[in-house]
Amino acid sequence: MNLREDFRNQRDCRALAERICFESRTPVSIMEVCGGHTMALQRHGIPSLLPETVSLISGPGCPVCVSDIRFIDHAVALAREPGVVIATYGDLIRVPGSTSSLEKEKANGASVKVVWSALEALTFASANPGLKVVFLGIGFETTSPGTAIAVIEAAKASADNFFVLSSHKVMPPAMTALIDEGVRIDAYLCPGHVSVITGSSIYEPIAGKYHKPCVVSGFEPSDILQSIWMIIKQVESGDARVEIQYSRAVRPEGNLRAQKVIEEVFVSSDDYWRGLGNLPKSGLKLAEKYSRFDAAEMIPVKIEETRESAGCICGDVLKGIKKPNQCKLFRTACTPNHPVGACMVSSEGTCSAYFQYGDNGK
Amino acid sequence: MVTMENKKVLLNHGSGGRLTHQLIDSIFGSRFSNPVLDQRTDSAVIDVSGQKVAFTTDSFVVNPIFFPGGNIGKLAVCGTVNDLAVSGATPQALSVSFIIEEGFSFDELEKIAESMALTAKEAGVSIVTGDTKVVNRGMADKIFINTSGIGPIRQERAGIGPGEKVKEGDVVIVNGFIGDHGMAILAAREELPFSADVKSDCAPLNHLIADILDTTDQVTFMRDATRGGLGTVICELAESRNAGILIEEKALPVRNAVKSMSDMFGFDPLFIANEGKVVLTVREKDSERVLGAMRKNPLGTDAAVIGRVTADKGIVEMKTMIGGRRIISMPAGDQLPRIC
Amino acid sequence: MCLGIPGKVVWIDGQRAGVDFGDVVCEAGTHLVEELKIGDFVLVHSGYILEKMDLAEAEQTLALFKQLSESSGEQ
Numbered sequence: 001m002n003l004r005e006d007f008r009n010q011r012d013c014r015a016l017a018e019r020i021c022f023e024s025r026t027p028v029s030i031m032e033v034c035g036g037h038t039m040a041l042q043r044h045g046i047p048s049l050l051p052e053t054v055s056l057i058s059g060p061g062c063p064v065c066v067s068d069i070r071f072i073d074h075a076v077a078l079a080r081e082p083g084v085v086i087a088t089y090g091d092l093i094r095v096p097g098s099t100s101s102l103e104k105e106k107a108n109g110a111s112v113k114v115v116w117s118a119l120e121a122l123t124f125a126s127a128n129p130g131l132k133v134v135f136l137g138i139g140f141e142t143t144s145p146g147t148a149i150a151v152i153e154a155a156k157a158s159a160d161n162f163f164v165l166s167s168h169k170v171m172p173p174a175m176t177a178l179i180d181e182g183v184r185i186d187a188y189l190c191p192g193h194v195s196v197i198t199g200s201s202i203y204e205p206i207a208g209k210y211h212k213p214c215v216v217s218g219f220e221p222s223d224i225l226q227s228i229w230m231i232i233k234q235v236e237s238g239d240a241r242v243e244i245q246y247s248r249a250v251r252p253e254g255n256l257r258a259q260k261v262i263e264e265v266f267v268s269s270d271d272y273w274r275g276l277g278n279l280p281k282s283g284l285k286l287a288e289k290y291s292r293f294d295a296a297e298m299i300p301v302k303i304e305e306t307r308e309s310a311g312c313i314c315g316d317v318l319k320g321i322k323k324p325n326q327c328k329l330f331r332t333a334c335t336p337n338h339p340v341g342a343c344m345v346s347s348e349g350t351c352s353a354y355f356q357y358g359d360n361g362k
Numbered sequence: 363m364v365t366m367e368n369k370k371v372l373l374n375h376g377s378g379g380r381l382t383h384q385l386i387d388s389i390f391g392s393r394f395s396n397p398v399l400d401q402r403t404d405s406a407v408i409d410v411s412g413q414k415v416a417f418t419t420d421s422f423v424v425n426p427i428f429f430p431g432g433n434i435g436k437l438a439v440c441g442t443v444n445d446l447a448v449s450g451a452t453p454q455a456l457s458v459s460f461i462i463e464e465g466f467s468f469d470e471l472e473k474i475a476e477s478m479a480l481t482a483k484e485a486g487v488s489i490v491t492g493d494t495k496v497v498n499r500g501m502a503d504k505i506f507i508n509t510s511g512i513g514p515i516r517q518e519r520a521g522i523g524p525g526e527k528v529k530e531g532d533v534v535i536v537n538g539f540i541g542d543h544g545m546a547i548l549a550a551r552e553e554l555p556f557s558a559d560v561k562s563d564c565a566p567l568n569h570l571i572a573d574i575l576d577t578t579d580q581v582t583f584m585r586d587a588t589r590g591g592l593g594t595v596i597c598e599l600a601e602s603r604n605a606g607i608l609i610e611e612k613a614l615p616v617r618n619a620v621k622s623m624s625d626m627f628g629f630d631p632l633f634i635a636n637e638g639k640v641v642l643t644v645r646e647k648d649s650e651r652v653l654g655a656m657r658k659n660p661l662g663t664d665a666a667v668i669g670r671v672t673a674d675k676g677i678v679e680m681k682t683m684i685g686g687r688r689i690i691s692m693p694a695g696d697q698l699p700r701i702c
Numbered sequence: 703m704c705l706g707i708p709g710k711v712v713w714i715d716g717q718r719a720g721v722d723f724g725d726v727v728c729e730a731g732t733h734l735v736e737e738l739k740i741g742d743f744v745l746v747h748s749g750y751i752l753e754k755m756d757l758a759e760a761e762q763t764l765a766l767f768k769q770l771s772e773s774s775g776e777q
Contacts (some may be wrong), residue, residue, distance in 0.1 A: 002724075003708040003743060003760060004625060010612075012767035013684035015774035036705060039628065045686025089748070107370045116555065117749020119731055139748070142706070146750045149733045193706045196745060196753045219706070221684045222767055248760040249708075249745050255753055258734045335380075336693065356630075356693060555729035555749065619725035625707050626723060 003248075007220030008044075016225035017049040024053045024232045029184050031320055033175060034191035035062040035346065036219050042353045044221040054228065057320035058353075060174050060275060061191065063139045063167075064091045064346035065318060068272045070306050071138075071167045072097035077301040078134050078165065079110040084299065085128070087121035088136040090114045091346045096339060098307040118143075118150035118164075125154070125162040134295045137166040142193040144168040144284055145258040148265035151286070151293050163295035166285050169271055172202050173282035179210050181276075183319050187213040187231045189224070192246045197262075199254025203242045211240040218246035265290055274342060275315030314341035317350050324351040331355065376423075378589040380692055403523040404585060405449035407515055414517055416451030418442055419510040427470070427504055429550040431542075431561030434507055435474035437637060439481040439489075440566045442509040444586040447568035448640055450519030450575065453485060459493040459508040466504055474505070485566035487511070519575065525583030525643065528603050532582055532643040532671040537570060537656055538664035539563065540592050541620040541634035548623065560619040563638035570659045571640060577655040580645035587639040590692070593632030595641045596669075597678055597692045606674030609690065611683045613668045633693050643671060706747035708755050711740050721746050 032038060038058045041047060047056055060066045076097050079086045086102060093102045093112065106112040111131075115121045118135055125133035137147040147164060154162040171194055179185055190203055195216045203214040213234035217227035227245040234241060244250050262284070271283025286294040311329050316322040324330045324343070334340040336355055343351035375385045391399065398406045405418040420441045427434040439456065446453040458478070462471070482489055521527060542563040549558040567586065574581060583603075585595045592614075600607050609632075616624075616631045624631050638661060644652050649667060656662030672679075678690040709721040709728070720727045721744060731750045732738050743755040 001757070001760060001764070003755060004724075006764055008683055009767065009771075010684050011771045013686075015767070015770040018774055019770065042688060043630075043682070044684050045680075045682040045688040046684075048687045049685070103372060103374075104370070107372055117731070119749055120555070142752070143748050145734055145752075146731075146748050149731065149750070193745070193747055193752065196706075221686075222763075226763070226767075245763075248756045248763060249753055255734060257736065258752070261734070356691060549726075556726055558726040560725070617725070622707075622723040622726040626705060626726070626728065628705050 004220065007218065007222040009222060012222050013049070013225055016222065016229055020054065020225065020229050020232055021051045023229070023236060024051050026235055027053045027055070028186045028232065028235050029055045029057055030187045030189055030228065030231055031057045031059045031178070031183075031185045032189040033059040033061040033171060034194065035349070036193065037061065037189060037191070037217065037224065038350055038353050040219050040221065040224060042356070046221060046224060049225070050228070054232070057185070058317075058350040059178060059320045060273060060318040062343070062346050062349045063143075063169065064095055065314065065342040065349045066169065066174075066273045066275065067095070067138055067167045067342065068274060069097055069308060070272070070303065071165075072101065073303050073306065074165060074296070074301070075102060075134075075136055076100045076105055077303045078295060078299060079105040079112060081132075081299065081301060083130070084132045084134055085111040085113055085124070086134050086136065087113050087115045087124060089116075089138065092136055092138065094339060094345045095342045096309070096345070098304055118147045119153065122150045122154055122159060122162050125159050126157060129161055132161050132163060132299060134163045134165055134299065137164045137168050140169055140171050140191070140194050141197045141262070144266065145197060145255075145261050148261040151265045151290050152261065154293055155290065160292070163293055163298055164286060165295040166266070166283075167271075168266065168284040169273065169282055170268075170284065172206070173279045174273060174276060175203075175206055176210070177276050177279055178319055179206070179212070181319065183321060185212065185320070187215070187235060189227055189231070190214050190216040192216060192218050192223075192250065195244070195246070195250045195254065197255050197258045200242050200244050200250060200252050207240045207242045213240050214242045216242070216244045216246050216250050218249065275318035309340045312341040314343045314351075317343050324354040327351070379594065401524055403449060404445040405451060405523065407449065407520050407523070414515045414520060415512055416446050416449045416515045417510070417512050418445040418449075419508065420445060421506060421508040423503070423506050424547065425503065426547075426550050427474070429562055430546050432564040432637075433474055433477055434505060435478040436481045437564050438507040438509045439478050439485065439487075440564050440637060441588070442511040443485045443487055443566045443568050444640070446511050446513045447566075447571040448584045448586045449515065449523040450584070451513040451515035452572070453487045453511055453568050454513040455488050455490045456482065456509050456511045457491045457493075458489050459495075461495050461497060461502050461506040463502045463504050464496055464499040471505070481566060485568055518579070522581055522584050525599055525603050527582040528599065528605050528643050528671060529582070530606070530671050530673050531646050533646050533649040533667050534596070534607065534609070534641065534643055534669040534671070535649065535652065535656070535665060536587070536592060536615070536641050536668055537567075537639055537662045539615045539617050539620070540587070540636055540639060541616060541624070541631040543637040544591070544635035545620045545623045547635070558619045558623060560617060563636055565638035565661055567638060567640050567661060570656065570661045573655050573659050574642065574652055578644065578648045578652055580648040581642055581652070582645065583643040585641055587636045587641050589635045591631075591633035591635060592639065592641055593630065593690055594692055597690065599643075600676055600678045604676045606672035606676065607669055607678045608672045608674075609669035609678070609680045611680055613666055615664050615666050630693075632690065646670070706745050706752065708743055708745050711738060711742045711744055714738060714740060719751060721751065
């Protein structure tokens with residue numbers, strides 16, 4: 001068995017698409033809230049296989065995209081500090097802040113290093129004791145355990161030159177906020193890898209209180225099509241339950257060890273989401289016990305005044321209210337070369353996916 | 363339109379994609395403009411006392427300079443030989459310029475020179491002139507190489523480079539596995555935590571191309587797929603000729619290692635660098651014959667038809683592996699700087 | 703960011719493991735999983751193993767697809 005290829009089988013996908021087309025009667029708007037799903041849908045051309053009754057909306061699933069402009073401005077201010085090295089996932093480099101970006105700072109001589117994991121940033125810090133290494137912690141529940149481990153290891157090794165600037169967020173508050181705002185969402189395609197960590201019970205309130213089917217989906221095309229089919233079946237029978245399609249990786253209780261390290265290192269905080277504003281208890285910041293690793297506390301810098309770009313409707317795109325091609329700046333002033341909003345920069349961003357793969361929606 | 367508001371060259375300007383094109387157009391193209399340059403083909407075709415000659419140049423800044431399947435020297439010879447060959451010319455002579463960082467080892471320099479000599483011999487070209495400069499430590503990253511090349515071109519083949527005769531129904535062919543070079547470079551960069559069973563496909567393609575052009579005169583377009591990947595060549599063709607192209611994802615030859623790395627990093631194999639791949643369009647009636655001729659050559663054993671030219675003007679579409687459809691367009695830049 | 707994909711554990715050394723994705727072996731941290739064995743199938747994301755894959759569940763999912771394809775072919 002090949003755990004990737006076997007889930008990309010054309011026959012299986014065609015059969016699943018046929019079931020969806022046959023069984024779907026009621027118009028349904030399904031929101032996905034995971035950058036990985038946004039990309040997979042476009043890459044495999046899945047919208048082109050679905051019936052008119054099924055609409056797919058991309059929600060705030062790209063952690064880079066929902067990060068506040070202020071977070072970028074803070075990172076830029078830190079990058080300008082002598083002796084500071086910014087260690088970050090590649091995507092963040094080109095996200096525009098109010099007046100600059102990490103890419104531009106790098107061109108101006110700042111030390112900005114792309115890393116593949118938080119531990120890599122820690123290893124670099126240990127090898128360079130004379131430098132202050134600031135790791136930009138972004139991502140949902142999938143990456144926060146990784147950042148937490150790096151902080152725990154840093155504490156063990158007394159690596160006092162390693163810091164984290166956290167913009168980690170958790171998903172459910174955004175999912176309920178969207179419904180509360182009145183965005184038309186009939187069901188959620190729930191994020192597969194977030195759920196590996198958290199388990200599926202975090203979606204129970206959405207299914208229970210808001211009566212929306214929630215299916216935790218894998219990332220291969222068969223997974224996504226099966227998940228859509230499971231949603232359709234629930235919709236057609238008036239059900240609203242949490243189901244796990246991605247059963248080979250997601251357990252109802254999730255990964256308890258990972259949950260523990262998150263609880264050890266982080267505390268819940270209110271956080272600002274681009275497009276959604278301030279959401280209570282939606283972010284993670286370093287606990288008091290680990291505050292000596294918090295870049296925000298330990299390396300004071302002056303952050304410039306926040307300036308949003310005029311005309312950018314990333315907020316509406318992130319909420320799924322507008323599609324990228326409804327934005328006046330899409331493909332004109334805002335392109336991957338010269339992004340105005342974060343949705344265009346991140347490889348998981350909705351606008352970036354639409355630019356690269358075309359709007360394959362019907 | 364380039365907005366150079368911070369007026370500095372970014373790494374992405376060197377990746378070969380849209381940003382590079384914009385820089386070239388706005389800073390160089392507009393100032394150097396002439397009918398030959400304005401065609402922006404890989405090789406310029408000029409008239410030297412009545413004889414049509416193809417002329418091309420390329421610089422090589424690949425990092426690391428030694429990688430599985432080759433080194434910067436071999437790359438420099440192959441790159442220029444291939445640019446000449448895909449324009450339909452017979453590569454004849456190369457110049458080589460070296461810019462070497464103070465402190466670079468003689469041992470490595472000898473290995474590079476040896477490799478260049480061998481590759482030139484394999485390609486049947488002579489290195490007839492050159493230049494050597496040394497700069498202070500820190501002023502160049504080990505070694506940079508520029509190669510320029512010339513070769514005679516038959517009049518009837520001069521239209522192949524720009525794809526003047528491409529029309530609906532033509533079949534799109536590539537000579538083998540795509541994405542090997544880019545992934546070999548990525549895997550060789552020591553700071554990354556993985557190893558992969560892949561080597562660069564760096565090779566001189568002129569003999570393979572001669573085989574193709576000797577088999578048929580029905581080749582309507584040819585270009586080597588380099589840093590922007592196979593996808594960039596196809597998008598460029600669609601744009602320049604206002605042609606529609608449909609690619610079959612299932613037909614794309616991609617090695618396991620390249621598939622795995624693409625999945626891991628979210629790359630699209632269509633846009634990963636190559637250094638030994640030629641993409642051509644051929645009239646459908648001659649496609650089998652061309653494939654046959656290609657497969658007899660060691661650099662074409664995995665040659666495959668990957669798509670065709672359609673009536674959807676200017677649109678490049680792909681039928682995905684699961685039977686869905688998606689549009690292909692050139693990415694902004696490259697996630698892998700200094701790939702060639 | 704690195705995407706999460708499944709692979710097979712081919713070596714373990716303390717809190718690091720080598721995971722084979724098919725001709726590519728990547729190093730990942732093992733801090734988030736317990737009792738890892740060589741030969742286990744795991745999910746890797748951003749330099750860490752997030753979870754062990756349940757092959758029995760995978761087989762079941764594929765069996766369902768097969769059933770669906772076959773009955774679809776009959777229509």
